[in-house]
C-alpha cells in the first residue's frame with residue numbers, strides 16, 4: 001500500500017480520547033469517534049453538552065486538555081486554526097461571525113483566498129460568485145455583511161466555508177433561527193454539498209432535519225459521548241431520550257418531527 | 263480585481279499632483295513649506311493607515327519609526343559620509359527591522375494592550391537614544407552645513423527634499439491603494455473585522471500582522487531621514503514626540519481609517535487646522551488639547567471618519583470613495 005493509499009483509507013477525521021477542561025468544568029470528556037470520508041455525521045446533545053467546544057478543539061481554536069485529533073491522518077492537536085484549515089477543513093459558527101464592514105462578496109472571497117483552496121484573488125472571486133449563486137446570495141454581493149438578516153448571515157457563514165473547497169465541513173447549528181421553508185432549503189443545500197464529495201459533521205437542535213440528513217449520529221451529554229448509531233437507533237435509544245430531555249414523551253414527539261425547535 | 267478602474271485612485275492621485283506641484287507653479291517658498299508639512303503628514307497618516315485602518319491595530323507610538331529613521335539617516339550622512347539617497351533607504355530599512363522585531367514581540371497582544379505597548383516602545387527607544395553616545399546622547403547630532411554643498415546648496419536642498427517627500431507620498435498612497443485590493447489586504451481586513459474568525463478562515467494572523475506593521479514603518483523611517491536632514495539636526499525630544507503619534511491617529515481617524523482617501527483628507531485638514539491654530543494667539547498653546555478634543559469627538563460621533571461617514575450616508579459614493 002502506498003502512502004497515498006494509506007492516507008486515503010484513513011478515516012478523514014479521528015477524535016481520540018479528547019477532553020477539554022475550562023477551570024473546574026470538563027466541557028468535553030474522553031470523547032472518541034471516527035468520521036470516514038463522504039459521510040454525514042450528526043452531533044446532538046442538550047444545551048451546554050460540549051458540542052461547540054468539540055468543534056473548537058477540532059478546528060484548533062482550543063488545544064485539547066487531553067487526547068488527539070487526527071485530520072487526514074495528521075495529528076493536528078495544538079495546531080493553530082489557520083494551519084488546520086489549510087489541510088482541508090472549514091466550519092461555520094453557531095453565533096455568526098460575519099466580517100461586518102466588508103461586502104458579502106469580500107467575505108466569501110476571503111474564504112476562498114485563505115482556506116484550503118488558497119486561491120489567488122481573481123479565481124477566488126469566480127469561486128465566490130459561484131458559491132453565492134448556489135446559496136442564493138448572489139443578489140446581495142455588494143451589501144455589507146453587517147447589514148444582512150440572521151438567515152442571510154447563516155448562509156454567508158456557509159458560503160465562506162464552502163468557498164474554501166473543504167474536504168470536511170463542520171456545521172454548527174446552521175438551521176437554528178430559520179423558519180420551516182428556510183430549513184427545508186438548507187437541508188437541500190446540505191445534501192447537494194455532500195453530493196460534491198464533501199464530508200460533513202453537523203451539530204443540530206432541529207431534530208427531524210438532523211435525522212433526515214445524517215448517516216450516523218453521535219450524542220454528547222455533559223461532555224461525554226453516550227450513544228452512537230444510525231438516526232433510527234438513536235431515536236429509539238431510551239438512554240438518549242432520557243439523558244437528552246429527561247422527558248421521554250416530549251423526546252418522542254420531538255424526534256418524530258412534530259415540534260420544530262428546542 | 264483591477265484597482266485602476268476605481269475613481270478613488272484617480273481622485274487621490276490628481277489631488278496629490280495638484281497639491282504637490284502647487285509650490286512649483288507659484289514658486290512661493292511659503293506654499294512649499296506648507297505643502298511640505300501637508301505631504302509629510304499625508305504620507306505618515308497613509309502609512310499608519312495600513313496598520314490602523316486595514317489591520318485594525320492602533321499604534322500610539324508610530325512616530326518612533328520616523329525618529330529612528332532620522333537618527334540613522336543623520337548618523338550615516340554626518341559621520342559616515344553616506345549620500346542622502348542611500349541614507350534614506352537605510353532609514354526605511356532600519357525602521358522596518360525595528361517593526362519586525364517589535365511585531366514578533368508585541369503583536370500577540372490585542373486591542374488596548376497592543377496600543378499601550380507601542381507607547382512603551384516609543385518611550386524606551388527615546389530613553390535608549392538619550393543615553394546612546396554614538397548618536398550624541400541627549401544633545402543629538404547636527405549636520406555640518408557644508409554637506410548641503412553636494413546638493414547644490416541649502417536652497418536647492420530644500421527643493422530636493424521637498425520632491426523626495428512628494429515622491430514618497432505618491433508612492434505610499436498608490437501602494438496603500440493596491441494593498442487594499444490585494445489578497446493580502448483582504449486578509450488584513452478580515453483580521454480587523456474579527457481576528458478569531460480570520461484565523462479559522464485560514465489567515466496566518468501572526469505573520470500577516472507583522473508584515474502590516476513592517477509595511478507601515480518603512481515610509482515613516484524614510485521620511486524621518488529627509489525631514490531631519492532638511493532640519494540639519496536631530497535630538498531625542500524632537501524625534502520621538504509622543505504627541506506626533508497621537509496627531510497621526512487623529513489624521514487617520516478624522517479622514518476615515520481603512521480608506522485610501524481618508525488619511526489624505528484627514529492629514530490635509532488637520533495640518534491646515536494646526537497651522538491656523540499655531541498662528542492664532544488664542545490657541546497657540548492649546549493645539550495638543552485641541553487634537554485630543556478632536557479625537558474624542560471623532561470617536562464619539564463619526565467613528566468611521568469623514569470619508570467613512572460620506573460613504574455610509576451616500577451609498578452611491580461607496581465605490582467612489584475608497
Ligand SMILES: Nc1ncnc2c1ncn2[C@@H]1O[C@H](COP(=O)(O)OP(=O)(O)OP(=O)(O)O)[C@@H](O)[C@H]1O
Pocket residue numbers: 022025027045046047048049050051052053054094
Ligand atoms: N471559553 C470557555 N470558557 C469557559 N467555559 C466555556 C467556554 N466555552 C464553553 N464553555 C462551557 O462549556 C460548556 C459546553 O459549552 P458548549 O458551547 O460547547 O455547549 P454546546 O453543546 O455547544 O451548547 P449549545 O447547544 O447551547 O450550543 C458550557 O457549560 C459552557 O458554558
Ligand SMILES: [Mg+2]
Pocket residue numbers: 051052053094
Ligand atoms: Mg453550541
